[in-house]
Amino acid sequence: MRPNIETFIGCDCGYEDAQIVLFGAPFDSTTSFRPGARFGSSAMRHESFGLETYSPYQEKDLTDCRIFDSGDLELCFGSAEAALADIQARAEEILQDGKLPVLLGGEHLVTLGAVRAAVKQYPDLHIIHFDAHADLRQDYLGAQLSHACVIRRCHDLLGDGRIHQFCIRSGDREEFRFAKEHTELHPFSFEGLKELTGRLAASQVPVYFTIDLDCLDPAVFPGTGTPEAGGVTFPQLLDAIKLVSRTNVVAADVNELAPMLDPSGVSTAAACKVLRELLLALHP
Numbered sequence: 001m002r003p004n005i006e007t008f009i010g011c012d013c014g015y016e017d018a019q020i021v022l023f024g025a026p027f028d029s030t031t032s033f034r035p036g037a038r039f040g041s042s043a044m045r046h047e048s049f050g051l052e053t054y055s056p057y058q059e060k061d062l063t064d065c066r067i068f069d070s071g072d073l074e075l076c077f078g079s080a081e082a083a084l085a086d087i088q089a090r091a092e093e094i095l096q097d098g099k100l101p102v103l104l105g106g107e108h109l110v111t112l113g114a115v116r117a118a119v120k121q122y123p124d125l126h127i128i129h130f131d132a133h134a135d136l137r138q139d140y141l142g143a144q145l146s147h148a149c150v151i152r153r154c155h156d157l158l159g160d161g162r163i164h165q166f167c168i169r170s171g172d173r174e175e176f177r178f179a180k181e182h183t184e185l186h187p188f189s190f191e192g193l194k195e196l197t198g199r200l201a202a203s204q205v206p207v208y209f210t211i212d213l214d215c216l217d218p219a220v221f222p223g224t225g226t227p228e229a230g231g232v233t234f235p236q237l238l239d240a241i242k243l244v245s246r247t248n249v250v251a252a253d254v255n256e257l258a259p260m261l262d263p264s265g266v267s268t269a270a271a272c273k274v275l276r277e278l279l280l281a282l283h284p
Contacts, residue, residue: 007069008045008275010053010062017066019284021094022102024072025110027083028258030146034225036258041072041104043259044275047268051276057238060280067279068099080109080145087113091251095121100282104275105255107225108135108147111210115154118251122206126162127154128196128244130237131212132228134171134185136178147256155182166190166240167215170228189232190240200247209244209252211237211278213271223267224256234270238277245281252282 011022024041031037053062073090076082087103091114094101103114108131119125129135129151136155140146144153155163163183167190171179179185186192200207214224217231232240257271 006045009048009051010065011067011069011279013066013068015068015070018068018099020065020067020100020102020279020282022067022069022104023090023094024104025075025083025087025106025113026072027075027077027105027110028107028225029077029083030080030109030140030143031107031225032140032146032148034258034261036260037105037107037225037256039259040106040255040257040271043268044104044257044272045069047265048272048276050269051272055277055280057277058242058280060283062276062279065279065283067283084109084113084116084145088116091117092120095251100249101251102279102282103251103253103255105253105257108150108210108212108255109145110255111253112150112153114251114253115157115208118206118208119157122250125158125206125208125250126164126200127151127158127208127210128247129163129165129210130167130215130240131165132167132170132214132231133212133226134165134168134175134179136171136175136183151183152178164196166193167232169230188230190236193240193243197243197247204248206250207244207247209249211252211254211274212256213254213274214256216270221267221270223258223262225258225261234273237274241274241278241281249282252278254278
């Protein structure tokens with residue numbers, strides 16, 4: 001008899017032996033439209049058992065990988081800063097132990113906690129950001145800690161020239177003006193990603209890789225808080241993930257699945273497959 005502990009499929013290695021460590025951040029208190037992303041990480045674990053551990057796309061199997069799933073953090077829904085502090089502490093622990101943290105959201109603000117930990121250990125950190133939204137607002141309804149502001153807060157930490165954004169197709173005028181001056185923005189698609197990843201791989205700079213799943217077209221992924229028409233397909237996202245995996249990725253996340261917004265379960269199934277392919281691509 002064993003305890004009933006639910007992990008993402010194939011991610012049952014012990015912590016000491018693990019090379020990648022999963023942890024969930026079930027937080028969505030700053031969501032600007034439809035809430036529910038706090039349930040994303042647990043849904044991905046539960047539904048992952050509808051997947052195979054083997055990927056025919058990469059000819060790799062999760063059972064051959066050393067991945068530990070540490071479960072979800074218990075976060076304070078009433079304080080974004082308190083939640084971010086707990087996320088940062090968990091990411092710091094994983095990084096200090098020489099392992100690669102992979103964060104499961106939650107809304108996109110959770111990324112900031114993990115980026116704070118990563119930039120503390122890697123001051124020359126770059127961010128590769130896949131998203132429908134620029135997330136570059138200075139504030140949203142007066143709040144500077146919002147999923148609409150997360151990349152702007154990351155810019156506060158990294159400065160110009162180290163944030164690379166792809167698939168962006170939504171934002172206010174000021175966000176796009178800010179991006180032209182301060183980030184490397186690639187709207188609508190992954191055009192330019194091959195050149196960027198080649199350059200970053202050659203220099204071996206540390207990379208934080210954040211995937212907001214609403215970069216996918218809502219025809220593929222409707223179960224998200226702020227769906228935006230005109231997104232990429234799953235095969236396009238998979239090819240992009242494999243390109244990014246060639247760089248020196250030191251931490252990563254997948255966020256913004258709101259499972260109850262898609263009763264068909266298709267969005268959760270897509271999110272699980274994205275996570276499987278990301279883990280296999282990042283595993284040494």
